[in-house]
Amino acid sequence: METRVANHAKGKVYVDKLLGTGMAAKQATIQYGKENVIDASMGAITDDNGTLICLPTVEEQLRTMPIQEMIGYSPVGGLPRFLEAAIKHTFGEFTPDAYICAVASAGGAGAISNVIWNYSNVGDAILTHDWYWTPYTTICKETGRQLKTFNLLDTEMKFNLRSFSSMVKSLLLEQDSLVIILNSPNHNPTGYSISDSEWDEIKSMILEEAKDSSKTITLVIDIAYIDYTKNPLSARAFMKKFSKLPSNIVVTFAFSMSKGFTAYGQRTGALIGVSSSKSVIEEFENATLVTSRARWSNVNRGCMNILANIYNDNILLKKVNSEREKYNMLIVDRAEVFIKEANQIGLKILPYHAGFFITIPCDQPEDVSNRLITEKIFVAPLSKGIRVAACSVPVSQMYGLAAKIQKAIVMSDTVKL
């Protein structure tokens, strides 16, 4: 095969397994009718008719916005009203006592990519949990970093502090900068949320390591699903813990409008930096601005305006929160049906607190997924399990799904033996 790309780009092939599954599900829906197909692959909220939903107030804002406010350029760092709103939304009542700065990004993915670029060196390892959102590894590979993992869960299905500490310690022996990505609450793909006391343990562990001032530890907290917790207000309580930390611990939040405001394709988010040092946060802003200018220049003005407008008007904010709550309850109902049945038949699932997805661990995810496809059930195969998107499967189709998955796993295991 003729190759013309530069050396660093050789051999790159983009494989989007999820998109493939999603397309196959759509094809099956056309062929067999949507009532005969279960599409549990999609990471977006659909109503019980399978239609992608948009929070009505978000839609209204978008449709009534003056065209110039939609199509115009915006500052590289984002509209100031948006940045203020993004900070308010992220922290709620739990703003850390620290210097805080937000820089707009192309979604949460852009925020994560920017922090990895500026807070690690080429060749460095980036640390995250073993169950993780695949783009983390894509971002690392693309930027010459390598993603390493610790075990998210221990044998009691709680945050595995031991595995986390041992990876942090060993990586800090090899490198001076360590970027750690933690996706909580309502982690993708499991639905796990790190508890407040687990955050305390994580914080003490990092504080201990940060006693060596030659090291810089950067926490990236991926909060893409935070608004789908049972109590979105108290879900933010842990954020206050990042007050007055030593200046060699930089805490960042990847804020995204994709899920919380159903603005998936609008590509709007922000990287929010938190530090006890004014100069560290000024440096954060400068470095992030330059990377943003180099990567995407500026982000979607219309979508930034939506958030700013919502946070400028208490009535709009209340409406958005109650619209989201309605869809959150829909997800809760769907997840409850699945989990109850899974428990009844003894199907092991990973701890689910809330959020879009439920994960079932299994040995041969691809095989299990293929077996389910023959029954017109489409799930996302992961490396160590399969993921069911509670956000997009109607309640009626949740009944019996756990048993079908269990059967596919048993058949797959039997053939392997």
Ligand SMILES: Cc1ncc(COP(=O)(O)O)c(C=O)c1O
């Ligand atoms: C774990 C996780 N983090 C972040 C995101 C952010 O996505 P976006 O770039 O659309 O904001 C997603 C979206 O699927 C996700 O699943």
